[in-house]
Amino acid sequence: MNQFEISTFNAHRLQKVRNVAIHSPSIVQVLSGKKRLFWRDSYIDIGASSLLLVDNSLTVSFENMPSENYFSSRFFSFNYQPPDSIVELGIKKQQKTENPVIRMTPSLNSILNALFHLDTKAIDKQSQRYFLLGLYQQLAEYGVLPLLFKGEDFKFNHRVKRYLSTSPGINHTIESVSERFFISRATLIRRLKIEGYQFKEILREVRLNHALHLMQNGLNDILILSEKCGYLSDVRFSQRFQQRFGLTPKDYLSTLGKK
DSSP states (O other): OOSSSEEEEEEESSSEEEEEEOOOOOEEEESSSSEEEEETTTTEEOTEEEEEEEEETTTTEEEEEEEEBBBBEEEEEEEEOOOHHHHHHHHTTTOOOOOEEEEEHHHHHHHHHHHTTTOOOOOOHHHHHHHHHHHHHHHHTTGGGGTTOOOSOOOOOHHHHHHHHTTTTTTHHHHHHHHHHHSOOHHHHHHHHHHTTHHHHHHHHHHHHHHHHHHHOOOOHHHHHHHHTTTOOOOOOOHHHHHHHSOHHHHHHHOOOOO
């Protein structure tokens, strides 16, 4: 598993999406246009001068608003927990914030650009962590690292979601995931139930997120999309997609300039 993942999200038309689950601590960097984040009873407009920091417990709703017919953003997801010393520094310097948006600085911009252009296939995990430590240290110094990492272990459902999201196209079964966590099927079901989740529900959430990623990367055949997301019926897939995100796969593709 890479220590971080980067996705790009673009739109040529207004893109309204709700209930997008965050499976790993993440930073969203807007390059062009604005992202309108619906936060509590209001909203926040995020442009190139700001960053959005979200932990892995959040579900977010937003509108991607193109400027001159184009919206572009980067989505950095982190699989590496910072060392305790950096987490403690972040807590010590923690700033009181009413929302998860911070000001972009030249140093943060440089670090994110370096991560974006890093070839993770060419370097090992330890080297990837070295690059991340610079980012984590910077965020801790600014007192905003707790927006990403709370200084506590992931809940079990977060760990399952993060594992599934690293390979969402695989035919995961409850038995295979139980084996991955070295526990019985019954124990996995019980531990998820304690936190208010079911395995089928988590798998569906991860695969629908995967559908967004596939469409952003050029896949526009809804039948193939449904198959890659574990659905035997493209009609059922479209229904689930709309129930989750508030628009159909066809509507989402239209915001990308595709039919």
